[in-house]
Amino acid sequence: MSTSLTDEQKQAWADDGYLIIRDTFSKAELDRVAGGVLRAVKTGNCLNGNKPYPTPATMYTVEGQYQDDPDLLFIAEHPAVLGPVEELLGGPACLSAFISYLKTPGAQGTGGDYQGSHPTGHCDYKTYQQAGSSLNWLFAIIPLVDLDEETGPLLLSPGSHKKSRIVPVNERVSRVERANASDIAPLVDAKLRRGDLAFMSMFTWHEGRANGSDHDRFGIYNKYRALDAPPACGPQLFSERSYDTLSEEGKRLMPHHSDLPLAEARLIVEHDGKVLLSADDHNGWRLPGAPASIDSPTGQSVTSKLIEQLEVELLDSVGVEIPWMTFVADYSDSSGVRRVFAYSDDEGASEEAVSGQGFRWVDNSGINPLMEAKELDREDADAIRRWWEERCVRGTGESPTRAKQGTPE
Numbered sequence: 001m002s003t004s005l006t007d008e009q010k011q012a013w014a015d016d017g018y019l020i021i022r023d024t025f026s027k028a029e030l031d032r033v034a035g036g037v038l039r040a041v042k043t044g045n046c047l048n049g050n051k052p053y054p055t056p057a058t059m060y061t062v063e064g065q066y067q068d069d070p071d072l073l074f075i076a077e078h079p080a081v082l083g084p085v086e087e088l089l090g091g092p093a094c095l096s097a098f099i100s101y102l103k104t105p106g107a108q109g110t111g112g113d114y115q116g117s118h119p120t121g122h123c124d125y126k127t128y129q130q131a132g133s134s135l136n137w138l139f140a141i142i143p144l145v146d147l148d149e150e151t152g153p154l155l156l157s158p159g160s161h162k163k164s165r166i167v168p169v170n171e172r173v174s175r176v177e178r179a180n181a182s183d184i185a186p187l188v189d190a191k192l193r194r195g196d197l198a199f200m201s202m203f204t205w206h207e208g209r210a211n212g213s214d215h216d217r218f219g220i221y222n223k224y225r226a227l228d229a230p231p232a233c234g235p236q237l238f239s240e241r242s243y244d245t246l247s248e249e250g251k252r253l254m255p256h257h258s259d260l261p262l263a264e265a266r267l268i269v270e271h272d273g274k275v276l277l278s279a280d281d282h283n284g285w286r287l288p289g290a291p292a293s294i295d296s297p298t299g300q301s302v303t304s305k306l307i308e309q310l311e312v313e314l315l316d317s318v319g320v321e322i323p324w325m326t327f328v329a330d331y332s333d334s335s336g337v338r339r340v341f342a343y344s345d346d347e348g349a350s351e352e353a354v355s356g357q358g359f360r361w362v363d364n365s366g367i368n369p370l371m372e373a374k375e376l377d378r379e380d381a382d383a384i385r386r387w388w389e390e391r392c393v394r395g396t397g398e399s400p401t402r403a404k405q406g407t408p409e
């Protein structure tokens with residue numbers, strides 16, 4: 001682990017919502033990681049890879065979860081990154097997204113906030129994105145060129161992270177009151193240069209300007225989360241080859257890795273200390289759910305498509321509207337990954353909607369007997385136990401449609 005942050009650095013982080021450590025990396029390290037990014041882009045191993053590099057005014061996105069290039073992935077476990085990450089997050093962390101953006105000359109700047117209050121600035125805490133829906137995460141930004149006036153600076157709003165608030169929904173789940181652009185201080189140029197390392201809070205408002213230079217604007221924009229703050233939407237899965245590329249010690253950074261598809265989603269609906277089970281086809285019981293239909297595993301919103309599908313299925317089969325859900329656990333067999341989410345129905349809408357045959361409500365004391373009688377599978381029972389017993393910081397995950405409801409386009 002690297003040397004600890006100074007009190008001044010910690011104070012800057014607390015006050016500003018970001019921390020810039022200048023001249024962190026050697027030229028050799030920067031050349032190595034830049035080489036890894038360029039190789040992925042030139043071989044088309046990235047989003048927009050169908051456009052031959054260098055197509056002008058194009059953003060190529062290299063997703064580390066599908067890479068096996070040690071020249072790229074080593075930076076994720078670099079001690080100069082990992083030490084401060086774990087200090088700032090307050091404990092053990094993992095990597096929730098490994099992303100490099102490469103913008104060719106003429107490429108646009110960042111888009112605005114999805115809630116519509118700013119045309120270009122935004123914060124990336126998002127209920128419908130996998131990494132963004134954790135309640136304790138940060139960016140580690142490593143510019144691979146100088147982000148000067150021409151290349152497109154990164155602008156940050158000091159203190160804007162204090163304007164979004166985490167508010168309890170109940171004792172297990174919290175939601176976020178996201179700041180509005182009118183709440184925040186003006187965005188200022190962070191003057192990031194090649195070799196610098198910037199940490200940025202999940203709530204910090206920022207903007208990346210367009211590339212008006214004659215060279216590529218590129219860098220690493222990784223997201224790390226506290227291990228005990230799972231993404232409410234559920235994690236995106238890193239590929240096995242990506243996992244294998246990390247060092248033995250670094251493998252702990254990718255707890256969610258699999259080459260299997262997301263095949264099914266189930267939901268724990270809890271009300272008044274009981275969970276809802278539905279009858280299965282074999283005289284037993286199971287958590288209600290739906291098969292997943294996911295075309296492509298890529299993109300930051302892919303896991304919230306599962307939420308959307310579960311929402312539709314629950315409304316259809318149970319007649320209950322599920323306003324949010326939060327990721328609990330994944331279970332795999334040969335056909336794919338079954339993802340289990342949970343929803344606390346504090347108002348009891350589902351209790352009224354669900355009646356009659358085919359459903360039952362079971363409390364803590366009823367789960368083990370059902371499992372021992374082989375009327376409830378071990379994995380559903382395990383998910384329910386985790387939901388009741390695991391001490392995690394959980395947020396609310398939403399489908400993209402629901403998250404953007406009522407906000408201007």
Ligand SMILES: [Fe+2]
Pocket residue numbers: 110122123124206
């Ligand atoms: Fe952003």
